[in-house]
Amino acid sequence: MASPAPNKAEVLLADASATVLGPLNDKTKKILSKEAAVFLVLLHRTFNKTRKELLQKRVTRQAELDRGVLPDFLPETKHIRENDAWRGAPPAPGLQDRRLEITGPVDRKMVVNALNSEVWTYMADFEDATAPTWDNMINGQLNLHDAIRRQVDFKQGEKWYRLRTDRRLPTLICRARGWHLDEKHFLVDGEPMSGSLFDFGLYFFNNAEELVKRGSGPYFYLPKMESHLEARLWNDVFNLSQDYIGMRRGTIRGTVLIETILAAFEMDEIIYELREHSSGLNCGRWDYIFSVIKRFRQNPSFVLPDRSSVTMTVPFMDSYVKLLIKICHKRGVHAMGGMAAQIPIKNDPAANEVAMSNVRADKLREVRAGHDGTWVAHPALAPIAGEIFNQYMPTPNQMWVLRPEVEVTANDLLNMNVPGKVTEDGVRKNLAIGLGYMEGWLRGIGCVPLNYLMEDAATAEVSRSQVWQWVRHGAVTAEGQKVTKEYTLRLLKEEATKLAKDAPKGNKYATAVKYMSTQVTGEDYAEFITSLLYNEITTTSANQPAAKL
Known part of the structure; x- marks a missing residue:
């Protein structure tokens, strides 16, 4: 999808303008129409001030951690954690069964291959799996727009990539960028727009009604949050957006990736803030390890050994998983497992068998712990992970596994007793x-x-x-x-x-x-x-x- 020479486009509004600083052509204008741009401007003007205030709270919190103040469960929200009556939303259409999800970038080939995989859902990733060039972000939106309408087939060389027609396609879930990222190619009142709001806004505005017509809805993964206040902001975005197009509140669903150590202390509260729109929580394992190192980087008590030693069974990771599952199931929402990042080793059968054995062991651990589904990064892993979950979880989910025996303290979440060495x-x-x-x-x-x-x-x-x-x-x-x-x-x-x-x-x-x-x-x-x-x-x-x- 080659773009012509860049143009600067201005969307003139009543009292200011939005400016696009990136290549435009007829295809991108199908996604970034004037009507869509007006909606993006509304999102920016309504929510960007709060977003920036919340990002500043992260800076303040980091200064506290640098002084040695360790996190704990919030006393001011104890009433939310101890109230057993409230629940998140019941599973939305197309999200009842999520036992196997594939994740990946939003290029056209990946979109077709992912939707043709033997999985239940596809998380189309505008965040960690996509470098946010202008072409990547706009073409990614175009690819999802076309896939939703079954118009994504294309030819590359002599090979056709076509969506299969012999079964229902996986439910599509869009992951927008985190609150910290800007979209510098789209300015509102001279200021870069939030990457989160840009990704969400274009996908929602262009596809929400079409998705509902086709039996699912506008569903999202929400990354890298660090507090329930950041979840509250997403909920406010959802409410305004649904009201703007006349859609019933609660149609949007969001699954929150618990991939920061600070969010782990506020999982109940995060579900509570999003409860009308909640589709549960996910264990984002690698970002979670990153967050532990980052947030406690000045504290020598948090030095970890080689990455290969920091497995899901070490104390702080095991505690995080158990607590997430317990909280999600108590609140009636999905507890999603993490990523199998392995790629098949085609030229070495012995090494490939070792790698696939590791995938099986990891997925067996997840399903036995109580997860309702898991992630794979490559279509070839889908049969392996699917076989494990189908065998040990023959139901669409296992939200009835309440784990009453689990008691996780703040010290458990911060237990850095990880065997291993730096090499x-x-x-x-x-x-x-x-x-x-x-x-x-x-x-x-x-x-x-x-x-x-x-x-x-x-x-x-x-x-x-x-x-x-x-x-x-x-x-x-x-x-x-x-x-x-x-x-x-x-x-x-x-x-x-x-x-x-x-x-x-x-x-x-x-x-x-x-x-x-x-x-x-x-x-x-x-x-x-x-x-x-x-x-x-x-x-x-x-x-x-x-x-x-």
């Missing part, structure tokens, strides 16, 4: 993964296969944060080497040389090294690498002639 191999792998992902992201690719794992922004965040943490606190490897700034930068250079040697011309490793070298020395630390790199992939063209939407 040079672990340092090198983290550097290579961070570089490999950042290089792909800088080329507009948000989901990168590395070492037979599908790495996204979350795993890259864990990788660079662990190295930062080890340098900051003077970790010593199993080989006896202190992890210093000089040692890390030397290994970074070595890993970059190896990666660039086999990379094609035009690769972005030099730029990736430039940014990565600022993030692994125990000094500067960006809240998100996606925010750090974002200006490198913007295509704003403010000096081009204006063209009206």
Whole structure:
């Protein structure tokens, strides 16, 4: 879907204008119509002030954590946690059975392949699996628009990609970007719009009524929240949006990814804020580990060993999973499991069997714990994960598993008793993964296969944060080497040389090294690498002639 030379388009409103600083053509105007732009402006003007205030609360909270103040369950919301009477919304049409979900980016090929997979739902990801170039975001919206209307078939070379017609397609769920990200290609009153509101607004405005006609609805995954107040903001967005188009409140549903340590202390409250629109919670495992490292990065008590040692069975992860399942089922909503990121190893049957055995073990753990469904990143994993869930959960969900025996305290959620060591191999792998992902992201690719794992922004965040943490606190490897700034930068250079040697011309490793070298020395630390790199992939063209939407 090639775009013509960029134009700047202005949507003139009563008292100000919205400005598009990105390529426009007839296809993108189908998505970003003047009517859709007016709706986006309304969202921005109504909610952006609150969004920015909530982001500032994150900064204030970080300062408290840096002083050694540890999180706990909120005393002011104790009445919500202890009230057994309230419930979230019952499952919406198409969401009763979510035992297997596939996740991935929103390019046209992925959309067709995901909807043809043997799964119940497809989470179309505008966040961690998508680099937010203008073309990616707009074409992703166009691809979902066409898929909903069964008009997404296309030909690539000699091969046709067509939606299957022999069964009902998986229910579509859209993941918008987190509250922290901006959309710099769309300005309202001269200010970049929230990426969250942009992604949500376009998908909802263009598709909500069509989705309901086809028997489902506008469903969303909501990422990276850190408090119930951030969930309240989403609920307010949902109410205004439904009222704006005359849709019944409660038609929108949102599943919240519990992928920050602070949100884990407010899971009851998050469901409560969204209860009319809630579809439950999800265990976002890699972002959760990233959040633990990030939020407690100044505290030496939270230093973790190699990423491979931080499994779902270590104390703080196990406690988080158990509490999430208990809370969700108490409130009558889904408790979704995490990602199987493995990719089939076609040229090594023995290694492939080991990898697939790990998938089976992980999915067996999830279904036995009480999860109502799980994620896979590759269609080939769907039969494996589906077989496990079908065998051990023959019902659409297991919300009747209430786990009354589970008692999780604040200390349990913060228990960093994780066996394992820091190794040079672990340092090198983290550097290579961070570089490999950042290089792909800088080329507009948000989901990168590395070492037979599908790495996204979350795993890259864990990788660079662990190295930062080890340098900051003077970790010593199993080989006896202190992890210093000089040692890390030397290994970074070595890993970059190896990666660039086999990379094609035009690769972005030099730029990736430039940014990565600022993030692994125990000094500067960006809240998100996606925010750090974002200006490198913007295509704003403010000096081009204006063209009206």
